[in-house]
Amino acid sequence: MMNAHSVSFATLALLCSTSVLAQTAPSPEARAAATAASMTEDERVILTNGILAIPLIPGMKMPEDAVVGSGYVPGVPRLGVPSLKETDATLGVAWEFGLRKNDDGATALPAGPAIGSTWNPALARKGGEVIGAEARAKGFNVMLAGGVNIIRDPRNGRSFEYISEDPLLSGLIAGEAVAGVQSNHIISTVKHFAFNGQETQRSFVNSLISEKNGRESDLLAFEIAIERGNPGAVMCAYNRVNGPYACDSDWLLNKVLKRDWRYKGFVMSDWGAVPGLHAASNGLDQQSAAMLDKANFFGKPLKDAAAKDPAMAARLKDMNQRILYAIYANGLDTNPSVKGPRNKAAGLATAEAIAKEGIVLLRNEHDVLPLTANARSIVVIGGYADTGVLSGGGSSQVQGEGGPVAAIPVGGDGPMAFLAQEQYHRSNPLRAITTQARGAKVSFQRGNNVGEAADAARKADVAIVFATEWRTEGTDSFDLALPNGQDQLIAAVAEANPNTIVVLETGGPVLMPWLNKTAAVLEAWYPGARGGEAIASILFGQTNPSGHLPLTFPASLDDLPRRTIEGERTNTLAPGGDKPNVEVNADYNIDGSDVGYRWNARKGKTALFPFGHGLTYTSFAYDDLRITGGKRVTATFTVRNTGAREGADVPQLYLVSAVGRKLQKLAGFDKVSLKPGEARKVTITVDPRIIAEWDTDANGWRIGAGSYEFALGASASTLKQAARVRLSAQRLKP
Numbered sequence: 188m189m190n191a192h193s194v195s196f197a198t199l200a201l202l203c204s205t206s207v208l209a210q211t212a213p214s215p216e217a218r219a220a221a222t223a224a225s226m227t228e229d230e231r232v233i234l235t236n237g238i239l240a241i242p243l244i245p246g247m248k249m250p251e252d253a254v255v256g257s258g259y260v261p262g263v264p265r266l267g268v269p270s271l272k273e274t275d276a277t278l279g280v281a282w283e284f285g286l287r288k289n290d291d292g293a294t295a296l297p298a299g300p301a302i303g304s305t306w307n308p309a310l311a312r313k314g315g316e317v318i319g320a321e322a323r324a325k326g327f328n329v330m331l332a333g334g335v336n337i338i339r340d341p342r343n344g345r346s347f348e349y350i351s352e353d354p355l356l357s358g359l360i361a362g363e364a365v366a367g368v369q370s371n372h373i374i375s376t377v378k379h380f381a382f383n384g385q386e387t388q389r390s391f392v393n394s395l396i397s398e399k400n401g402r403e404s405d406l407l408a409f410e411i412a413i414e415r416g417n418p419g420a421v422m423c424a425y426n427r428v429n430g431p432y433a434c435d436s437d438w439l440l441n442k443v444l445k446r447d448w449r450y451k452g453f454v455m456s457d458w459g460a461v462p463g464l465h466a467a468s469n470g471l472d473q474q475s476a477a478m479l480d481k482a483n484f485f486g487k488p489l490k491d492a493a494a495k496d497p498a499m500a501a502r503l504k505d506m507n508q509r510i511l512y513a514i515y516a517n518g519l520d521t522n523p524s525v526k527g528p529r530n531k532a533a534g535l536a537t538a539e540a541i542a543k544e545g546i547v548l549l550r551n552e553h554d555v556l557p558l559t560a561n562a563r564s565i566v567v568i569g570g571y572a573d574t575g576v577l578s579g580g581g582s583s584q585v586q587g588e589g590g591p592v593a594a595i596p597v598g599g600d601g602p603m604a605f606l607a608q609e610q611y612h613r614s615n616p617l618r619a620i621t622t623q624a625r626g627a628k629v630s631f632q633r634g635n636n637v638g639e640a641a642d643a644a645r646k647a648d649v650a651i652v653f654a655t656e657w658r659t660e661g662t663d664s665f666d667l668a669l670p671n672g673q674d675q676l677i678a679a680v681a682e683a684n685p686n687t688i689v690v691l692e693t694g695g696p697v698l699m700p701w702l703n704k705t706a707a708v709l710e711a712w713y714p715g716a717r718g719g720e721a722i723a724s725i726l727f728g729q730t731n732p733s734g735h736l737p738l739t740f741p742a743s744l745d746d747l748p749r750r751t752i753e754g755e756r757t758n759t760l761a762p763g764g765d766k767p768n769v770e771v772n773a774d775y776n777i778d779g780s781d782v783g784y785r786w787n788a789r790k791g792k793t794a795l796f797p798f799g800h801g802l803t804y805t806s807f808a809y810d811d812l813r814i815t816g817g818k819r820v821t822a823t824f825t826v827r828n829t830g831a832r833e834g835a836d837v838p839q840l841y842l843v844s845a846v847g848r849k850l851q852k853l854a855g856f857d858k859v860s861l862k863p864g865e866a867r868k869v870t871i872t873v874d875p876r877i878i879a880e881w882d883t884d885a886n887g888w889r890i891g892a893g894s895y896e897f898a899l900g901a902s903a904s905t906l907k908q909a910a911r912v913r914l915s916a917q918r919l920k921p
């Protein structure tokens with residue numbers, strides 16, 4: 188504490204000037220209110236609607252300052268308000284059919300579940316920083332990133348864009364990634380708000396969910412992501428929620444997001460997701476790509492409505508204030524994006540770091556991995572491993588420098604089917620394995636001739652089979668099976684060689700009928716721009732795997748809450764390919780907030796591989812778990828590396844019973860890197876919303892008085908220590 192005598196004149200002068208400065212720099216809220224108040228009637232409906240900034244429509248004239256990308260919203264030059272130049276998406280700057288002239292591509296981050304598998308929010312933030320910087324270097328100032336829908340159905344075609352089945356893990360990872368994107372003075376979204384759980388009939392499907400179930404699952408993921416990342420915008424989803432469209436849902440947009448969560452930014456629609464002008468009254472602030480809807484509701488119709496109806500005039504002012512708040516809070520006007528070179532090396536290094544931490548070692552019988560000098564002959568089979576690594580399709584498709592090394596048309600009859608290509612990034616697993624193999628003889632088999640592949644495997648010391656499963660926006664993976672006869676290929680190779688290692692490049696969980704015949708299985712997801720190098724680094728032990736599953740691999744489709752995905756499949760690629768007005772319900776009240784591992788815990792089912800699972804080349808032990816109560820529940824325990832090499836572990840804390848009710852909820856986790864023999868004390872503070880239940884009548888969270896049991900584990904199914912704590916009753920605001 189300073190006293191008058193000790194403060195010099197210079198310090199006083201500085202204090203005065205900064206306090207004066209502090210008084211003259213108006214807040215983003217104040218600036219937004221002032222700008223909105225000075226808008227003319229015509230200017231008030233400029234920011235409220237945008238266009239698809241892709242000259243796909245013959246004769247379409249692109250605005251002068253637009254950048255070819257997902258969207259463009261004009262600014263208001265008279266008031267110094269910049270236009271919004273929007274690009275996809277969560278995994279990197281999208282390619283938009285390669286229409287940007289002289290574009291040098293972008294860094295393709297590994298898929299969302301890979302980022303989730305790192306359980307490393309700080310690394311997720313670095314990924315956001317990289318893709319945000321690249322968006323900025325390409326002239327964009329809005330990134331449609333932050334895909335945070337919990338992976339409620341493992342067959343969801345967009346699972347590769349999302350992070351986890353768990354709301355805490357999803358929210359923390361997505362929130363940090365969004366913060367990383369926005370650190371570049373560009374707006375990021377979080378999306379798709381909310382309950383966007385399948386691609387089948389996505390423009391018509393009605394997600395059924397009670398308030399309690401929703402608040403404790405999907406909505407909690409968004410709530411945590413918004414708290415952590417402070418996104419300038421929220422993108423509402425295509426689907427209906429309990430009847431109304433998500434972009435027209437007074438409950439979701441006005442009550443949950445703006446009233447309860449006190450969200451200050453704006454809600455933009457998904458592309459072609461606006462049912463009418465009434466959506467403005469229900470909380471929608473901006474109509475994206477208006478030409479994809481039946482009309483530009485948020486243009487002249489909105490202006491006319493505001494001229495006649497004071498309530499709509501007030502709503503329109505709020506719409507502008509929210510958009511302006513996001514612009515000012517992220518410095519889009521004071522730090523405009525300027526086109527320039529992107530830092531390719533930094534992008535590739537971050538993509539590789541995420542891939543290395545995100546690859547999950549699922550199985551490693553008799554320590555066949557890491558490969559050693561004893562592996563004198565290695566045959567690599569299938570999965571285009573001699574070409575590149577797989578990526579996911581749809582609006583989030585990223586392409587590296589020079590575009591895809593291979594693009595395999597998928598066909599289909601939907602209006603966007605021409606987009607459907609299985610694309611491979613220029614990262615070559617075979618080359619990376621050969622480099623790491625230090626003199627061993629490495630050969631390749633395409634895998635399209637099972638007999639030949641099995642013969643080659645029989646003659647080798649080790650067989651590494653790559654298997655791919657392509658997923659895309661617009662359709663779902665209906666059976667979780669590896670396509671194109673890969674199951675038969677793996678089974679034949681494993682029959683021929685007991686040292687068969689399977690490397691999966693999938694967009695989500697898959698079934699593995701051949702599992703017990705194999706020696707090792709790696710889940711590499713879509714491993715991104717340096718995926719081949721990361722896979723080889725783990726196979727040969729240069730990297731000690733530390734990935735842990737962010738979602739359950741079910742043992743059978745019969746174990747899922749919904750045995751089939753509701754809805755009629757009319758083509759291979761939506762949007763626009765859905766059969767109009769087919770009433771389809773996705774009943775999410777079946778599992779409610781018990782998604783994934785929580786469902787298995789409730790039903791006593793055993794996963795093929797459980798949530799949180801991941802093997803390592805060392806070993807860890809936990810000790811001395813203690814739980815203390817009070818305002819916040821705190822857990823402390825010790826993690827020790829009991830193996831022979833350095834490695835990182837993800838100890839997971841689960842709530843396993845609450846006032847006598849058995850359940851399972853991830854309550855916290857840490858990522859701990861330890862040298863052999865090293866031990867560290869870990870402290871986890873539990874978010875009270877994980878312990879609480881949602882009380883719909885009180886519109887808030889409630890913790891009942893009584894005993895709560897927590898367990899520490901290396902996965903949802905390997906709980907090692909437990910401890911109880913008594914808590915007093917508590918109520919929390921939303």
Ligand code: GLC
Pocket residue numbers: 257275276331378457458582762
């Ligand atoms: C899409 C997606 C959304 C994307 C938008 C713009 O259909 O649902 O994630 O950001 O359109 O491409």
